[in-house]
Amino acid sequence: MSYCIKERAHSDLAKPPVNEPREPEQFLMQAPQGNPLLLSHTLQELLSKDSVQVELIPEKKGLFLKHVEYEVSSKRFKCSVYRRYNDFVVFHEMLLQKFPYRMVPALPPKRMLGADREFIESRRRALKRFINLVARHPPFSEDVLLKLFLSFSGSDVQNKLRELVQGVGDEFMTCRLATQAKDFLPADIQAQFAASRELIRNIYNSFYKLRDRAERIASRAIDNASDLLIFGKELSALGSDTTPLPSWAALNNSTWGTLKQALKGLSVEFALLADKAVQQGKQEENDVVEKLNLFLDLLQSYKDLCERHEKGVLHKHQRALHKYSMMKKQMMSATVQNKEPESVEQLESRIVEQENAILTMELRNYFSLYCLHQETQLIHIYLPLTSHILGAFVNSQIQGHKEMSKVWNELKPKLSCLFVGPSNMPTPPLSPPEGNFFSN
Numbered sequence: 001m002s003y004c005i006k007e008r009a010h011s012d013l014a015k016p017p018v019n020e021p022r023e024p025e026q027f028l029m030q031a032p033q034g035n036p037l038l039l040s041h042t043l044q045e046l047l048s049k050d051s052v053q054v055e056l057i058p059e060k061k062g063l064f065l066k067h068v069e070y071e072v073s074s075k076r077f078k079c080s081v082y083r084r085y086n087d088f089v090v091f092h093e094m095l096l097q098k099f100p101y102r103m104v105p106a107l108p109p110k111r112m113l114g115a116d117r118e119f120i121e122s123r124r125r126a127l128k129r130f131i132n133l134v135a136r137h138p139p140f141s142e143d144v145l146l147k148l149f150l151s152f153s154g155s156d157v158q159n160k161l162r163e164l165v166q167g168v169g170d171e172f173m174t175c176r177l178a179t180q181a182k183d184f185l186p187a188d189i190q191a192q193f194a195a196s197r198e199l200i201r202n203i204y205n206s207f208y209k210l211r212d213r214a215e216r217i218a219s220r221a222i223d224n225a226s227d228l229l230i231f232g233k234e235l236s237a238l239g240s241d242t243t244p245l246p247s248w249a250a251l252n253n254s255t256w257g258t259l260k261q262a263l264k265g266l267s268v269e270f271a272l273l274a275d276k277a278v279q280q281g282k283q284e285e286n287d288v289v290e291k292l293n294l295f296l297d298l299l300q301s302y303k304d305l306c307e308r309h310e311k312g313v314l315h316k317h318q319r320a321l322h323k324y325s326m327m328k329k330q331m332m333s334a335t336v337q338n339k340e341p342e343s344v345e346q347l348e349s350r351i352v353e354q355e356n357a358i359l360t361m362e363l364r365n366y367f368s369l370y371c372l373h374q375e376t377q378l379i380h381i382y383l384p385l386t387s388h389i390l391g392a393f394v395n396s397q398i399q400g401h402k403e404m405s406k407v408w409n410e411l412k413p414k415l416s417c418l419f420v421g422p423s424n425m426p427t428p429p430l431s432p433p434e435g436n437f438f439s440n
Contacts (some may be wrong), residue, residue, distance in 0.1 A: 036177055037184040037370065039377045041138060041386045050076035050135040052150065055127035056120065057082065068120060070127065074150040076135070081153060085110060088127055090158040091149045094135065094165045098145065100308065101171060101371035103301040103378065107134045125424070129294045137378070151233055172367050179363050181370035188367020189305070189369050197306055198375045203383075204299040213294035214393070216291055221281030221400070225274040239264030262414065269411045274403060289394035295385055309368050385403030 057069040088107055095104045111119060135150070145164055152160055166284045166338035172178045186192060204289040239260040 164333035
């Protein structure tokens with residue numbers, strides 16, 4: 001069940017080019033102008049590519065929650081569609097299949113049983129980060145996979161996604177520059193890759209710690225709200241106490257009655273303070289913690305990409321070279337032993353095939369490094385996000401303290417009746433001396 005906000009025929013969205021005749025040329029990516037290795041994007045340009053919202057739409061069948069649907073709304077495509085977690089899984093798989101040499105962010109875990117509200121909300125946030133990173137990634141943002149996922153209104157989106165990738169080949173097969181990637185790479189690409197990987201690993205570790213502390217700060221704001229609320233309720237309970245005073249305290253009965261009346265009314269202000277603290281905590285979660293998580297997801301996808309490069313392309317290349325070496329030895333042995341010409345020809349044919357395979361592996365290796373170089377640039381384009389995060393953190397603290405300070409100041413005059421002298425005359429509250437209580 002889904003709908004499109006944009007005013008156009010439903011069938012337009014239901015017709016991605018999956019059933020059209022596939023000419024090889026239509027899948028070849030065009031070569032960019034200038035030096036194709038260098039990215040010219042700014043952070044603002046990436047962020048403005050799209051803004052995708054992911055909201056929960058729980059659907060109950062019977063007494064139990066069978067599954068959770070998400071309303072995915074794209075500002076760019078002006079569409080809202082309904083997606084389930086498994087739709088995200090297939091989309092993720094197709095991205096990896098088509099773009100094995102790019103940063104594909106990881107998905108949150110599925111967790112079949114025992115999914116509580118906290119987990120479901122955490123997964124919703126993670127899915128939102130995932131789809132926004134994908135929607136703003138230069139190659140992904142222009143690919144038909146993304147357009148279909150964000151705008152296709154049919155019920156069989158998973159099959160449509162698979163059809164788009166079936167028989168097309170990965171980015172190496174469709175990019176016009178794939179076989180020329182080596183020509184654009186700097187001579188010291190391996191050294192640059194190692195240095196960049198170490199730098200980004202250090203950045204990841206620092207941002208992980210920053211996210212941990214930001215979570216604790218936001219959590220403390222929520223805890224502070226709970227404490228303030230309980231504090232106010234206890235004051236109200238104290239003011240509402242109807243236990244009669246002993247006879248010896250009768251002289252001060254009127255004073256205590258006045259104090260109780262004042263205490264009873266303070267719960268309203270403390271509830272307001274608690275509400276302000278909750279707002280600050282939520283704002284820090286949304287504006288600070290989530291931005292840190294977004295950047296951490298991107299950095300983690302880079303680390304995953306580096307591992308795929310080493311365990312995938314390089315490993316296959318080494319295996320191909322080893323196989324080629326063994327064939328050459330067999331060929332030399334067959335020549336020395338004067339084996340049948342037909343047997344020697346078959347071995348020669350296999351060697352030629354293996355040489356072609358090695359050439360393809362070498363080209364893929366260079367293309368993988370080419371993509372890695374661009375993805376490294378993408379990480380650096382995202383680095384100014386740090387200033388956005390710090391700005392959000394500072395603004396949250398300023399706004400939160402400002403609003404709470406206003407409530408505290410409004411509360412202070414209401415305490416005047418709590419400070420009563422010997423003759424039932426109000427006296428100002430005791431103020432601490434200048435300096436520290438504990439100074440010598």
